[in-house]
Structures are given as C-alpha cells and as structure tokens.
Amino acid sequence: MSRFLQPPALKKLSFVTYSLVLILGVALLLSTFRSDKMLRPQVLTYTLQPSVGPATVQNQIAGTTVLKGQSAHLIGVIGSKALLVSAFLEHRTVPKKVLVIAIMFRKEKVSLLCNLLCSEQLLFSRASISIHQDHFGFPYGTADVYCPLSPNWQAPTHVAITLADVWNPDKTGLEFLEVQNQKVLNVFPYNFTSCFSAMYNYTNVLQLVQTVEMLQLLGVNRIVIYKTNCSIETQRVLDYYTDKGLVEVVPWSLSEYLKVSRRAKPSQDPGDIHYFGQIPALNDCLYRSMYRSKYVALHDPDELILPQMVDSWSELLPLLEKRYGANQCFIFENNFFPTEFTLPPPPPDVLPAWGLWRDVSGPNVLTHLYSEPAQPKPAFNNYKIITNPRSVFVVSVHGVLHSLHSCSWVDRMSARMYHTKTRGQTGLKVQQLIYDGRLLSYSGRLTAAVSTVLKETQLLPD
CATH class of the missing domain: 3.90.550 (Spore Coat Polysaccharide Biosynthesis Protein SpsA; Chain A)
Structure with missing residues (x-):
C-alpha cells in the first residue's frame, strides 16, 4: 500500500481507532456547522453596485425585484409551497429579528435562508419557522419566519426568503419584501x-x-x-x-x-x-x-x-x-x-x-x-x-x-x-x-x- 494513502501521523493507530476518530471529527464538524451556520447569522456579504440604495424599488442585483410593504402581492418561495405576506423589524426580542409573516403547507419540512439587504450589502442568516397553532385542521397555516440579526449589522431594509439548500450566488430572480417598522415610536398618529x-x-x-x-x-x-x-x-x-x-x-x-x-x-x-x-x-x-x-x-x-x-x-x-x-x-x-x-x-x-x-x-x-x-x-x-x-x-x-x-x-x-x-x-x-x-x-x-x-x-x- 502506498504511503501516500494514509497520513503518517495515523499509521500507528489501529483501524478501529482511526475510524472512531474520523467519525467523531465529522460529527464535531457537522455540529459546529449546524450551530454556527444554521442557527446564527452568517457574516457573509454581497456588495451591491454603489448606485443602488436600500429604498430603490427595482434593485440592480441581477434581475431581483424589491416589493413595497403591501400585502396585495404575495410572494412564493421557489421550490417550496410557502407564501410570504409581509416583513417587519421585531424590536422586542434580544437580539432583534426580522419577522416575515408567511403561509405554509404544514406537512412540508423545509429549511429557509434569509437574504437581508442592509445598506449596500446582502447578508444571510438561517431562518427559524413557527407555524401558528390555530390552523383549524386545514393543510395550510399561518407561520412566523424569523431571521436572526447579528448585533453589529445595520437594520435591514428588505428581505427575501429562499430555500437554504439552494445556493444562488448571483441572486437572480429574488423578490424582496420591504422590512417595515424600522423605528420604535412612542407617539402614534x-x-x-x-x-x-x-x-x-x-x-x-x-x-x-x-x-x-x-x-x-x-x-x-x-x-x-x-x-x-x-x-x-x-x-x-x-x-x-x-x-x-x-x-x-x-x-x-x-x-x-x-x-x-x-x-x-x-x-x-x-x-x-x-x-x-x-x-x-x-x-x-x-x-x-x-x-x-x-x-x-x-x-x-x-x-x-x-x-x-x-x-x-x-x-x-x-x-x-x-x-x-x-x-x-x-x-x-x-x-x-x-x-x-x-x-x-x-x-x-x-x-x-x-x-x-x-x-x-x-x-x-x-x-x-x-x-x-x-x-x-x-x-x-x-x-x-x-x-x-x-x-x-x-x-x-x-x-x-x-x-x-x-x-x-x-x-x-x-x-x-x-x-x-x-x-x-x-x-x-x-x-x-x-x-x-x-x-x-x-x-x-x-x-x-x-x-x-x-x-x-x-x-x-x-
């Protein structure tokens, strides 16, 4: 057997010991990936063109569209049965989150990714999903899709939701909802x-x-x-x-x-x-x-x-x-x-x-x-x-x-x-x-x- 097929440092380990170490290493790696990549915000940025601002209606990220905060136009999540209604900045949680009100097929198990537009950068975090208990036995129910925010991020102005296991590096075809409730007010109109x-x-x-x-x-x-x-x-x-x-x-x-x-x-x-x-x-x-x-x-x-x-x-x-x-x-x-x-x-x-x-x-x-x-x-x-x-x-x-x-x-x-x-x-x-x-x-x-x-x-x- 060629010596290049096995690292020299592991030659003295038995086959069983080597297998156990390998399994534990993979498990640790997966655990770290799940906790850091799936539950916490990812500090991964996508820089937009300098001329693009967060308030623009037609965003220049390669064909994406930013929709204003109206519930008239429901957005479907590509590859899923989920529909997105509207998005809001949730100030009452620590740390803050973006809440996306959604309608989801209750039997569908999906992992969702939040694409958050902050100033001129696109940031990502894994979403958590909570389907409301009052669905009265119908196949679809109302759901809260929460997008965690890193404390050092600026408040996102827009959000798009995609399947987490579908990577779209150029962000083509995304539809963004405006994130409403940007400021906490104590005096109301x-x-x-x-x-x-x-x-x-x-x-x-x-x-x-x-x-x-x-x-x-x-x-x-x-x-x-x-x-x-x-x-x-x-x-x-x-x-x-x-x-x-x-x-x-x-x-x-x-x-x-x-x-x-x-x-x-x-x-x-x-x-x-x-x-x-x-x-x-x-x-x-x-x-x-x-x-x-x-x-x-x-x-x-x-x-x-x-x-x-x-x-x-x-x-x-x-x-x-x-x-x-x-x-x-x-x-x-x-x-x-x-x-x-x-x-x-x-x-x-x-x-x-x-x-x-x-x-x-x-x-x-x-x-x-x-x-x-x-x-x-x-x-x-x-x-x-x-x-x-x-x-x-x-x-x-x-x-x-x-x-x-x-x-x-x-x-x-x-x-x-x-x-x-x-x-x-x-x-x-x-x-x-x-x-x-x-x-x-x-x-x-x-x-x-x-x-x-x-x-x-x-x-x-x-």
Whole structure:
C-alpha cells in the first residue's frame, strides 16, 4: 500500500481507532456547522453596485425585484409551497429579528435562508419557522419566519426568503419584501385602528357604512380592510373613505394562490386554508399597526364593541386599564343579533331616513335589537379583542396566542360586542330573545352621518 494513502501521523493507530476518530471529527464538524451556520447569522456579504440604495424599488442585483410593504402581492418561495405576506423589524426580542409573516403547507419540512439587504450589502442568516397553532385542521397555516440579526449589522431594509439548500450566488430572480417598522415610536398618529379581515364577495353596503360611521363615533380614526372582492357599490364606499384618509384597503389576493375555504372548518367547506386566509391578514394588520396606533381592534364589519356606561372607546379604555391593568388585551363578549328578527316601526324622528335606506343592500343594524341569550362560560364565545399591539406577538380569529401580558374578559355591564348577522336555524323562539336598545342612543347622530355618506356616494338621491 502506498504511503501516500494514509497520513503518517495515523499509521500507528489501529483501524478501529482511526475510524472512531474520523467519525467523531465529522460529527464535531457537522455540529459546529449546524450551530454556527444554521442557527446564527452568517457574516457573509454581497456588495451591491454603489448606485443602488436600500429604498430603490427595482434593485440592480441581477434581475431581483424589491416589493413595497403591501400585502396585495404575495410572494412564493421557489421550490417550496410557502407564501410570504409581509416583513417587519421585531424590536422586542434580544437580539432583534426580522419577522416575515408567511403561509405554509404544514406537512412540508423545509429549511429557509434569509437574504437581508442592509445598506449596500446582502447578508444571510438561517431562518427559524413557527407555524401558528390555530390552523383549524386545514393543510395550510399561518407561520412566523424569523431571521436572526447579528448585533453589529445595520437594520435591514428588505428581505427575501429562499430555500437554504439552494445556493444562488448571483441572486437572480429574488423578490424582496420591504422590512417595515424600522423605528420604535412612542407617539402614534392614530388612537384606535380597526382591522377588518377577509372582505370577500361583499355586498352589505348599508351595514358597512353604519359600522364605519359608528366606529368614528366611538373614537376610531383608522380602519384597515383586507379585500379580495366586493360589489361596485361597496367599492364606491371604500373609495369614499379612502379619499378621506380613514380607510386603508389592502388587496388580499390569496385566492389566486390557494383554494380558500369560506368556513371555519374543513368539514364545513374543504379548502387549503381557513376562512379566506383571515389569520395571516389579522397578524399582518397587528404588525403594520404596531407603531402607528395606540390600540388595535380585531373584528368584522358586522361587529360593534359598544360601551355600556360611557359613549366611546376613548372613555372606555382608560377605565379598563385602571381596572384590569395597562398593556393588556381586552376580551369582549359576543352577542348575536339575528337579522331574521326585526323591531316594530322605528321612532318617528328617524322614520323618513330609514325609509330611504331600503334600496341600499345590507341590513339596517338599528332595526335588529333583539339578541340571543349569551352562552354561559366556559362555553365557547365568538369574542373579539381590543389590544395594545406592542404587547402582542401572535393573534388568531378570537384572541391572542402569544403576548407579553394576559388578556382580561371585560364585564358585559361595562362593554360587549353586538354581532348583527343572519343566523339561520338556531332553534330559538322570539320569546327567548332579549331586547337591547343600546344602539338607539347613537341613532340620531348615526342616521344623519349614514345618510350623508350614502348621498355623497350617490347611493341615495340628494
């Protein structure tokens, strides 16, 4: 045997000893690679052209594209079933991370690489993936893709996610998301933001206008709506409120990528993901409101959280924080008001206006004031929340999955949610319903405001 086939230093070792040393060495090497290369940020840089800045829309890295922070354009991860929604700088962890909200096929096991654009360099780190526990049994679920950052890196302005085992040295074909929430703010332009998720085939124009006008009376000054599609009349209303700066419409194009279910469970309506992708939309709204709004409310256009002792959320929230503690999420009991049951004729002072509304599609919430009896706890309640977004990491349809502080149930005598919708066959009789006229205390101001909007959007004659 040639002496060049075996290192001289190992000649005296037995074959077994040599094999053990070799195995241990490889194991140590793999362990080091996994810990340093897969879990920690890699200080590996890719220098861009000097003319390229982080704010450019068309990046000059050999054909890559940087997309602004809109959820309208979902990005697929090449070689994977994952879809990327949006990206945010997460300041609350040590060290800081970039959070990418994603939608992932739960059975797919992938390793992802973060391509982070920092100033004029491209840096890399291995991503960690956490799929949210609330997926309701659908094949796809919302996921948090975390990109660890080295302490000596500048804050990245854009991120692209690729498969970790596919090396693309010239970075062709990458699509970058803008990393939002670059700065921690303590003064916010908005006091209350309401998030409406998954507007799909929406036609309830009257109820939408009533809800938006009612929310303004309650103190809301920003509403974010995730819209797939709607009627022409609904779009006219959305354009009206967008022009006023009250509503931000996020085009929600998930149905172009996945078969969205129209129900809460696969047994009710099979599909790829729960209820039009409501959960990733809600998490996106939470994070895009993180440093823009003092409070965030997660609810639907047919739901109103009404104070019982005061007239607005602006008065209610300080009372709740004094009673339950600050920086919490507040849970409001759901009460169904079936649209199948209608009040007797309305009061004379509002009768003319309500008559004009009859040709506008959607229920008039002021005429449905009989609620179903609330189910006693611990029965599930379709509650919704108002929260300080900076105390929450992960939300679901009903409540919070991960937060810095606990959530508190609000006593129904302080505030509760009014959910006006068609209920179908519930087995309840009229005698079992409970009259609740709280909404009528707003009827004068609400009726005038709604009629004004309907006239200005040409949905009512002048």
